[in-house]
Amino acid sequence: MRILIVEDENKTANYLKKGLTEHGFTVDIASEGEDGLYLARTETYDLIVLDVMLPGRSGWSIIKELRSDGIDIPVIFLSARDAVHDRVHGLELGADDYLVKPFAFSELLARIRIILRRQPLQQPDVMRVEDLELDLIRYKARRGGISLDLTAKEFQLLSLLLRRRGEVLTRTTISEQVWGINFDSDTNIVDVAIRRLRKKVDDPFPHKLIHTIRGVGYVLDELS
Ligand code: CA
DSSP: OOOEEEEHHHHHHHHHHHHHTTOOEEEEEEEEEHHHHOOOOOOOOSOOOOOESSSSSOOOHHHHHHHHHHHHEEEEESSSSSOOOHHHHHHHHHSSEEEEESSSHHHHHHHHHHHHOOOOTOOSSSEEETTTETTTTTTEETTTTTTEEOOOHHOOOOOHHTTTTSEEEEEHHHHHHHHHHTTTTTTTHHHHHHHHHHHHTTTTSSSOEEEETTEEEEEOOSOO
């Protein structure tokens, strides 16, 4: 799951990014309104956490633009403005939720989870390919009934491959989806992560699921 945070207070943005990353999300940050709108239009996110008062372009204006373009990605507003009419305005513009600063991180996390769970195209709680099983609620992976000891990043990488099984993913797509675009991207990191993942997911088993497509990237599929 990939989240865009549009927030001009670096401290808040970094704090949210750290917390959400620890909970298995991939997070990009935009600290300016125009950048936020640009990323929301050009990248694929599951949810946007949107500050209202931003340099360049306000959160109100960003959601208006997105909704008028037909982009209906879920939005949670974050704002120090707690007047009822501000909250109502945010929701009327098409936001899914409105959180008044200061707020507890656990509350934001709970609201994000509720919104993501009610998405119509929401993935199932457990994804399976052959004998590989990924439980997205409990963050557990098993193959052939044996539980796999994955790091948070390995779990994210495997869930991306599984969600888009059969589709060849380039190193760029993988690094954007798992590490985020703000990550100082060294393409080698994808190869290293895949190698580590294979050690746990494929090496102990005769039937391989992760395949290298030379010159392109990686695909998870049943074909061996
Ligand atoms: Ca602000």
